Amino acid sequence: MNSFWIYLLILAGSTYLIRAIPFAAVKQKITNRFVRSFLYYIPYTVLAAMTFPAALYATGNIYAAAAGLLVGAVFAVLEKGLTVVAVASCITVFAAEALL
Amino acid sequence: MKSFTRGIKSGVAIGLGYLSVSFSFGILAVGFGFSWWQALLISMTTLTSAGQLAGINIMAASGGYIEMLISQITVNIRYSFMSVSLSQKTSDEFKGIKRWLLGFFMTDEIFAVASAQNEVDTKFFAGLSVMPYIGWSLGTLSGALLGNILPQSVMNALCLAIYGMFVAIIAPVAKKSLKLFAVIAFAVALSCAFYYIPFLSKNVPSGLAISICAVAAAVLGALLFPKSEEAENE
Structure with missing residues (x-):
């Protein structure tokens, strides 16, 4: 008989420790150039890998999603800020799905 | 505050x-x-x-x-x-x-x-x-x-x-650095491979696939385009 509480403990506990241990443990500035470079690139590669191609299938329609991403990218290149870009993407998807 | x-x-x-x-x-x-x-x-x-x-x-x-x-x-x-x-x-x-x-x-x-x-x-x-x-x-x-x-x-x-x-x-940083753009493009290409190649998409859970793509691309970036200390805060 598996208990919800034990599942929850494993789920929440392991997720927390994976995040907190490295955050608390690494106290010094890392000087190794390779590691520093790796850590510089990692945020962007994580986001890129999460966005493409998954975002294309996040809405009901692949073309609407592509249009939303494209409009978002234009606003993003113009440096309009996170909220504006996110809202512009959503409105584009909503409009595109209504039209298609 | x-x-x-x-x-x-x-x-x-x-x-x-x-x-x-x-x-x-x-x-x-x-x-x-x-x-x-x-x-x-x-x-x-x-x-x-x-x-x-x-x-x-x-x-x-x-x-x-x-x-x-x-x-x-x-x-x-x-x-x-x-x-x-x-x-x-x-x-x-x-x-x-x-x-x-x-x-x-x-x-x-x-x-x-x-x-x-x-x-x-x-x-x-x-x-x-x-x-x-x-x-x-x-x-x-x-x-x-x-x-x-x-x-x-x-x-x-x-x-x-x-x-x-x-x-x-991603976009504001990528437009300023061609190197970062290349690294991102590689991460996306890998991610597409994990998504569209049936053998990979069936056997590799998506969370793990993201970790693999991100780490591989960042390693490649660090090898090909290591960052100098001064350039990091740009």
């Missing part, structure tokens, strides 16, 4: 995105047979999308505790890299118990916004975590209680919010 309110503002877009994503998690969890308070509790204690989804799948199938642990480690290992990465950008006072407490909030999006700063202090990071946490909890609760009350077209549109936000983080 200025830093804290600046953090809250920076977290609004994440909170909105989370609201829609966790809304679908709430619907899904109730569909799997969980009560609303269980779905809410999972979201409030775990605060992650892919991991929670994998988690309720295993619980619903009465999977083993070890299976739960292994799936969480593979899906979430990317957070360890993010934590190490952000540890290099924190201000001097952001350490010890503060890191143990705030490390809980190291989500993909909070990390991404925080690492776009030159320096991250405790108050900014704490402020940044507020709206995402509220959005994630509230979204789960509403999804679990209200189910499909929003029209599908609105739900569909909201689903892109989180990705729009990712694009907003």
Whole structure:
């Protein structure tokens, strides 16, 4: 008989420790150039890998999603800020799905 | 206090995105047979999308505790890299118990916004975590209680919010650095391979695929285009 509480403990506990241990443990500035470079690139590669191609299938329609991403990218290149870009993407998807 | 309110503002877009994503998690969890308070509790204690989804799948199938642990480690290992990465950008006072407490909030999006700063202090990071946490909890609760009350077209549109936000983080930096653009392109190409090649998409869980693509591309970037100390804050 598996208990919800034990599942929850494993789920929440392991997720927390994976995040907190490295955050608390690494106290010094890392000087190794390779590691520093790796850590510089990692945020962007994580986001890129999460966005493409998954975002294309996040809405009901692949073309609407592509249009939303494209409009978002234009606003993003113009440096309009996170909220504006996110809202512009959503409105584009909503409009595109209504039209298609 | 200025830093804290600046953090809250920076977290609004994440909170909105989370609201829609966790809304679908709430619907899904109730569909799997969980009560609303269980779905809410999972979201409030775990605060992650892919991991929670994998988690309720295993619980619903009465999977083993070890299976739960292994799936969480593979899906979430990317957070360890993010934590190490952000540890290099924190201000001097952001350490010890503060890191143990705030490390809980190291989500993909909070990390991404925080690492776009030159320096991250405790108050900014704490402020940044507020709206995402509220959005994630509230979204789960509403999804679990209200189910499909929003029209599908609105739900569909909201689903892109989180990705729009990712694009907003990547694009301004990528347009300034051709090297970073190349590294990102490689990550995307790899990610597409994991998505479209049937053998890979069937056998590699998506959370793990993201970790593999991100690490491989970052290693390639570090080998081909190592950053010099001065250029890092640009």
